[in-house]
Amino acid sequence: MNQGSSLLIALGLSAAILSGCGAPEKQTDATESLQTRQVSALGRIEPLDSILKVSLSNSLSNDSIRQVLVEEGQRVERGQPLAILETHPVLKANLTKAEAEVTAAQRALDAQISVIERYEAERRQAQAEARRGKQLYRDGATSLQRYESLQADSDAALAQLNEAIANETTLKADVSVRQA
16 A cells, blocks of 8 residues: 555544544434424415415404314315314404494394385375466565474475485495495
8 A cells, every 4th residue: 555545544533533533413212303383375276187265355464264164185176165264263253244234234234225206295285286286476465484393394305315325325335335
């Protein structure tokens, strides 16, 4: 052997000996190193033949699953619930409350429509009386004061009807907002 080969062998043996002299590595049990952490992400269910995306609204981003409703490998239909979330009872209560608010708003709108119908009939009646009063005044059968009173009643009935129609518009908007 030549001197270069001897040197290489000596260096190799030295490196092997020194590498075993370090501090022993800390061995951890696999169960000790597990940590629980919350993960929030959009999910994806991948069937064998195609990929379907499953996404959640932002209001559900911190939610967790309470119960899985399907088994692995089970075929599912479009719109079929896959899981029940922890916030399901709260969301269901909110939905019930919102539906009740829509119903109440719709009832208020229906009542306002009845008010409008009544005011429309009153306006037609007052308008007819004002026309008769005008004709009676022209014929000299009634006073100017009586005619003006009938005309004022007709104007008031029209104003009342217009106010009811404006309220109906507001109530329609309220129903639309609550249905959204």
